Amino acid sequence: MLKLDQLYFRSFLILFIITVLLTSTIGYIVLKNSETNSHKTMLLSMIYQFSILEDRQKSKDEAVKEIYEKTLVRVTIINPKGEVISESSRDIKGMDNHLNREEIQMAISNDVGFSVRYSKSVDKDYLYVAKKFPYGFIRMAYALDTIKAKFFDFWIKSIAFISLILLFAFWIALRINEKIALDLSAIKNSLDNLLNKKYESLPNTPKCCREFETISKQIDKVALKLQKRDSQKNKITKNLKLHTKKQADIISAISHEFKNPVAAIMGYAQSVREDADLNLEIRNRFLDKVIKNGEKISFMIDRLSMAVRLESDVFVPNLTTFKISSLLMEVKDTLLQKYKDREIILEIEDITIKADRSMFDNLLLNLVDNALKYSEDAVIIRVKDAKLEVIDKGIGISEENIKNITKRFFRVDNLSWDNSMGVGLYIVKYILKLHNITLAIDSNPLKGSKFWFTLKNLIK
Secondary structure, eight states: OOOHHHHHHHHHHHHHHHHHHHHHHHHHHHHHHHHHHHHHHHHHHHHHHHHTOOOTTSOHHHHHHHHHHHHOOEEEEEOTTSOEEEESSSOSTTOOOOTTSHHHHHHHHHSEEEEEEEETTTTEEEEEEEEEETTEEEEEEEEHHHHHHHHHHHHHHHHHHHHHHHHHHHHHHHHHHHHHHHHHHHHHHHHHHHHTTOTTOOOOOOSSOHHHHHHHHHHHHHHHHHHHHHTHHHHHHHHHHHHHHHHHHHHHHHHHHHHHHHHHHHHHHHHHHHOTTOOHHHHHHHHHHHHHHHHHHHHHHHHHHHHHHHTTTOOOOOOEEEEHHHHHHHHHHHHHHHSTTOOEEEEEOOOEEEEOHHHHHHHHHHHHHHHHHTOSSOEEEEEETTEEEEEEOSSOOOHHHHTTTTSTTOOOTTOOSOOOOSOHHHHHHHHHHHTTOOOEEEEETTTEEEEEEEOGGGBO
16 A cells, blocks of 8 residues: 555646646647637738828838738738739739638628638748728738747747646645654654553644644543543542541631630520529629620521522522611611720711612621721721722731632631631622622731722612
């Protein structure tokens, strides 16, 4: 079986020979007809020029001979009876009557006549063109050997030009064949590497054909798939460890938050149970502590439940129209019951928005509670230019943690304050997302933070 390059070159050589032969044959026919028609037009034009020539200093015999000497065009003037009255190439004595000549007969019928034939008078093949006039016929002829000489010269040049183009195409084909050979070699090496399980030796980018590029990509995919299969066990083990660690972190966060209020409830309840004679005022104070810690646990359960349910996409905002100022006043009063020795400053423009009031209440409680928890100074709530800002002068957030702080269960490990479960800001971000709003955070470590979002889309 022939190799690809041998088959290619043999096919190209056969195609080259067939192309040259067909081009030569078709070109010969086309050019011959073209040259003949061109000379017909030329001779007819010369007849018209000769017919209107009015050079009275020269006889017709002198005129026709002058044309022949200058152009090699044979000129014959024939009267209506077919008798030659002037001839440029020979003496008119003894010349036959030309009335039955093919070109003369055609001129009689069509005013203009053509023919290609052998002339006994001058012993040559001629192209004849005759034109009928009132005084007879003017006939001009051009020797075919002159036409053929010009034709063959042009034909040879055309064949040479076509051959040069084909040779150039052949050279380009050689270059392409070299690239094909290189691509095939690269593909073979890649397949050998696959057989030897050398998955890292992937095929290079092909330099020739798109089909080879497709094959190369498929080999690449197979190599990557096999490589992934070999490392699959390690990845599964790694993912299991990561998942286990993540679950442990979540459980740790939840248990950490529940540990203190549960311990407080148990401590106060145990004190009340063990001391039957406990002062009534102290007993009531302990029971208040139990109730507050129970409420704290209930609040954390609600937040945790909401964080889990938010991801199930079951929440749809129930849009109502309300004043943002009244909602902020309620949020302030609620949080000051929890943080009795703190200050919340309201700097608000009273605007009316259309949103889910319950969701916004939850959102603002989490956002302001977060600011109060991680700062000691006053927290400012500002509504200005259709933008709501919660500003604190707390410990701030590092640039590295800003992008993660709104993720569910994310906690910053190196902070000294009491960490939450890491769901507050996640709830804030998700509620805003349900209202097609984005939470923005500006913060500098040790200088404070600003959490803000626009209300433009909600204003009514």
